[in-house]
Amino acid sequence: METLSKIFLQSAVTRVKYYKELADKTFAQLDEKDFYYQPNESSNSVAVIIQHVSGNMLSRWTNFLTEDGEKTWRNRDKEFNDQHYGKEALLELWKNGWYCFLNALESLEEADLLKTIYIRSEPLIVADAINRQLAHYPHHVGQIIYIGKMLRGNKWESLSIEKGKSDNFNKTMNQKFN
Secondary structure, three states: OOOHHHHHHHHHHHHHHHHHHHHHHHHHHOOHHHHHOOOOOOOOOHHHHHHHHHHHHHHHHOOOOOOOOOOOOOOHHHHOOOOOOOHHHHHHHHHHHHHHHHHHHHHOOHHHHHOEEEEOOEEEEHHHHHHHHHHHHHHHHHHHHHHHHHHHHHHOOOOOOOOOOHHHHHHHHHHHHO
16 A cells, blocks of 8 residues: 555656646747747746746755755846747756756655755755645746747647536546546
8 A cells, every 4th residue: 555655756746747748838839939028027938937947946956855955056046037048948948957856856755755855944844845846836837828828829729628618528537537
């Protein structure tokens, strides 16, 4: 029988991969110029969000159990300035951040969940640090999706149940699982 800790870790990995996939499907619908669209001065472009999320993941998840999650080599403020990367370079940053995060998450043992780690000197148990990031990263993925939907308009390919199609989706799910 699987333990609750094991189930939690598996669930976290599944959810993380799902949110990465949503962003990846959004990126596939965007042209290079779209990555730099900024709705207003106080908003971030998709490019800036990618820079930030990647920087956060690399900082938080490199040597996760042994070093503070806010690395001295990270320049968080720079992440919020457009670095003028092309689409391919941005996607490489994105991939590297998620690889670091998933690699760290998938390497955790059940006993690790109750260990104390630090983020900006704040002590957190590992399970809480995972939950913290499961709130943070999907927040930014939602921003990416929203920008994608604004830019694509009627050409947007839905990543979930399309408007007006909930009943059909529910029937399909009932048939699949009952």
